[in-house]
Amino acid sequence: MAATLHDVARLAGVSIKTVSNVINDYPHIRPATREKVEKAIAELGYTPNLTARNLRSGRTGAIALAVPDLGLAYFAELAAAVIAEAERAHLVVLIEQTGGDRDRELELLRSGRLKLTDGLIFSPLGMGQDDVAALSVPYPLVVLGERIFDGPVDHVTMRNVEAARAATEHLLASGRRRIAVVGAHEGEVIGSAGLRLRGYAEALEAHGVPYDPDLIGYTTLWHRSNGARTMRELLERGVEFDAVFGFNDTLALGAARVLQEAGRTVPGDVAVIGFDDLDEAQYSIPSLTTVDPGRDWIARTAVTTLRERIANTDPDAPPRLLLADFRIVERESAPASPSATR
């Protein structure tokens, strides 16, 4: 059995309060006493029982991060950034995978499993605007993503519409006019897919390019295989296009692969742009032009905001909407100038 405060106190010949004082760096301790205590701690290999400390203090020093699936590169990179930032604040991170399933997301918000943590950073995928009430939970919560807006909690997300519009304009500026989309969700208005489609449509309209429904490739999941399958469908449909906007990098890379298999050169015949700026976007063939949506900033801001809510200095502070800046990262798959082809 591990040593306790009492064991240390007994060995050092002091009370547990004194030991506690030493551990918590209470300033007014006689050096001789401190030394005695420290010797006893070392001798017993004592480490404080965090569970007991937590029970007393009401804090655990842990936060939870709920994402759909770490197998998705975007969320893996997001989680890595959140953990790194949390570590700077001496917090540990407990990760939950929801599978993007609405019921599991709702269940998670309710479940006592989170009692182990001081708060939650939550990236829903299955829940929608109708579930906004479920975000009223009795613990600190920060929501990420674009499934739910105007909720009762702090919300850190990216400028989806503006970024998608900029991505589309990047293609238009290089002379492309028939821009296919890979990753739309049927009938979705908010959510990444809905917002990015809106940005796409806005860019077309602003430039007087007609919106052609035949150019829109639908897929629910955003795995690479879905990008490939959707592109195959677009090709089979026989619709003409000279550019592709993948709603994330993974889709774009899957689509690019199918294009090349089908004998279309990238960016010669078809320019391709993605969204996310995953690590691998810079190493694909050709390297992928994409949107950096500010993932690191989002991770940092989410942790900082959650910490503020946990500290609870101003319980009545209204919920905030925090928006990351984005940036087009130009690489080979969609050069700015139309001259760079084949």
Added chain:
Amino acid sequence: MAATLHDVARLAGVSIKTVSNVINDYPHIRPATREKVEKAIAELGYTPNLTARNLRSGRTGAIALAVPDLGLAYFAELAAAVIAEAERAHLVVLIEQTGGDRDRELELLRSGRLKLTDGLIFSPLGMGQDDVAALSVPYPLVVLGERIFDGPVDHVTMRNVEAARAATEHLLASGRRRIAVVGAHEGEVIGSAGLRLRGYAEALEAHGVPYDPDLIGYTTLWHRSNGARTMRELLERGVEFDAVFGFNDTLALGAARVLQEAGRTVPGDVAVIGFDDLDEAQYSIPSLTTVDPGRDWIARTAVTTLRERIANTDPDAPPRLLLADFRIVERESAPASPSATR
């Protein structure tokens, strides 16, 4: 403030023991009593305080997983599998990133931060055989990977030597004789790089093919950019080769990209094989032949083994070495038959 057992007991007009009995599904409770209590629980929105329960029971229901970096696809996919398996056992998973840094790994093993968990699944990268003593910790521990063998704890890992040998033999069987390596570590004997290089050398020797030091590409990190850089160095060196063995998929994909940039076809001029069977290996261009090292089995087995140690039915059970089965996954980048080229 959240409701406690006492609040519920007061409202229901019973003792806290009765409430506790209801919550813990103790069988012998009069239905009327149960109903009263359940009504009070619902009314107050009571949920048990897990911290208090943990303090009492000595269990937290959480395990820790320490990996170098979730930004590395292998570890992200491993973490996803561990979390999924832990969830089946009603455990939550706390993830630590060590950056593959020896000092941080040693610090983690000692630190009280793990006190929040019942045990640790630890995938070291910086520590080596000399640090075996650091694995003698006062909590349940399962070690992954190939940095440390014959430690005082259960060890779940893959058959690196045999798998690397099989990968090399796959290339030899298709008629390749000059097989370059990407990912070796200078002077390493164990560790993934050391073991895989050994498997490579064994395969060459078994087939009477000379081992040429000029074919060995060294790099410390295994990011995609390192695969690219190492391949560039091999090309600049002017050494002839007709196949490449990337010590992981990420390296192999980085190397494949540089080969194609340099005008070498894959697999026509150069066959490429990787190691890990990442999700993306099946979607690259060409798709990547690789080794499936049994990652899912490793995740499942690590959780199961850790749970057994936590349950502690047999404290004196000797440490076990558990080895996953591997499998060559043949795809386009290295077909079995030499005929499939260009």
Added chain:
DNA sequence: TTGAAAGCGCTAACAC
């Protein structure tokens, strides 16, 4: 500067 003692919320003997 240090000690004594209460209590965080829960579980599990043990009593009734």
Added chain:
DNA sequence: GTGTTAGCGCTTTCAA
């Protein structure tokens, strides 16, 4: 069947 009570290991008034 249900109630009483003693801690789990720690922090924190309050006294000394």
